[in-house]
Amino acid sequence: xxxxMLDDERPIxxxxxxxxxxxxxxxxxxxxxxxxxxxxxxxKALGLLQEKSWRAVVxxxxxxxxxxxxxxxxxxRNSEDMLPVLMVTAxxxxxxxxxxxxxxxxxxxxxxxxxxxxxxxVQALLRRSHSKAESALSHGTVSLDADTYRVNVGEKHVTLxxxxxxxxxxxxxxxxxxxxxxxxxxxxxxxxxxxxxxTVDVTVKRLRKALKGCGAGDCVETIRSMGYRFNSDAS
Numbered sequence: 376x377x378x379x380m381l382d383d384e385r386p387i388x389x390x391x392x393x394x395x396x397x398x399x400x401x402x403x404x405x406x407x408x409x410x411x412x413x414x415x416x417x418x419k420a421l422g423l424l425q426e427k428s429w430r431a432v433v434x435x436x437x438x439x440x441x442x443x444x445x446x447x448x449x450x451x452r453n454s455e456d457m458l459p460v461l462m463v464t465a466x467x468x469x470x471x472x473x474x475x476x477x478x479x480x481x482x483x484x485x486x487x488x489x490x491x492x493x494x495x496x497v498q499a500l501l502r503r504s505h506s507k508a509e510s511a512l513s514h515g516t517v518s519l520d521a522d523t524y525r526v527n528v529g530e531k532h533v534t535l536x537x538x539x540x541x542x543x544x545x546x547x548x549x550x551x552x553x554x555x556x557x558x559x560x561x562x563x564x565x566x567x568x569x570x571x572x573x574t575v576d577v578t579v580k581r582l583r584k585a586l587k588g589c590g591a592g593d594c595v596e597t598i599r600s601m602g603y604r605f606n607s608d609a610s
Contacts, residue, residue, distance in 0.1 A: 385430035386410035387497065390420045390446065391463070392438055396486070400433060400463075403490040404497065417441030421449055429458060431500060433493070436464035436475070444478060451479035459500040463488070512547045514607035517591055519547055528589035538563060539582045542575075546595065546605035555602040579603055 387404060391397040392415045401411045409430070414420045418440030424432075432450065436443035443462060450458055462475045465486040472483045481500050484493060512519045518527045524540060526533040535543065541563045546554060554562075556572040563578075564570050583595050596606045 384410065385428050386412045387431045387433060388420065388423060388429045389413045390417065390432065390434040390438060390443070391415065392435065396435075399490060400493060403494050404433075407494045407498070409497070415439070417443070417446055420446055424450065424453070431459040431461065431497060431504070433461045433463055433497065436462055436471070444475065447475065447478050447480055457504070459504045461493075461496055461500060463493070512544070514547055514550050514605065515591075515594065517543075517547070517586065517594060517607075519544060528586060528591045531589040533585050533589045533591075535582065535585055538578050539585065542578055542582055543586075543595075543605075546603065550605045550607045553598045553601050553604040558602065575603075 387409050389397055389400050389404075389411060391400065391413065394415070397413045397415065401413055404411050412423070414423055415438075417438040420434070420438075421441055423429075424446070432446075434443045434446055438446075441449075443464065447460055447462070450460055459481050460479065461482045461484060462480045463484045463486065464471070464475075472485075475483055481503075482496050484496055511521070516529045519525070521544065526535055526540065526543065542559065545559065545562050556575045559575050560570060560572065564574070579595060579597075583593070586594060594606050596604050598604055
């Protein structure tokens, strides 16, 4: 899970109209290793949410333009991957917090707050988010449930050997990202295993045969001289 968090290069979107608070949040999150984009208007934030993919959202509740609750409802209606949302607000009443949580906020942080607590809350949200994402992966017609070790193509169950399953899991975690043979050897077979790089090719061949036999396309692609990747568009 730690590797997955470090591999994710998507930025965190901060929606806060107080420039000092926004800058404070940005500084501490960047110091913790996160990429950050700041926005001071709710309407602009709605546009940004539609334009690109975000790792998490930290949003004030009271904003010019669209308010924080409207932004939260937009995210929950349109985000397919349950984008983590932390609401930060000066409204400290219990009823306000309950409303935000009921509308789909993942956590609530009242102003004033310690910057270290903000970072800790964001990190906790991302850990929970990655845990959920890793337990159930679905790209195109291929779905993988890490809790039950079950792989399906549509409604058809795919029977895989353990190495084939682990190989598919690694590739599906980052669809579109090419993984070298050395990377796959380390993360599928283990750094202490003494196997030839050719072993990866053989396992990929068996994996492709199993997926195609259940109706999947050429979703495991060979990138010449580089390695392999999972292409959800071909599945």
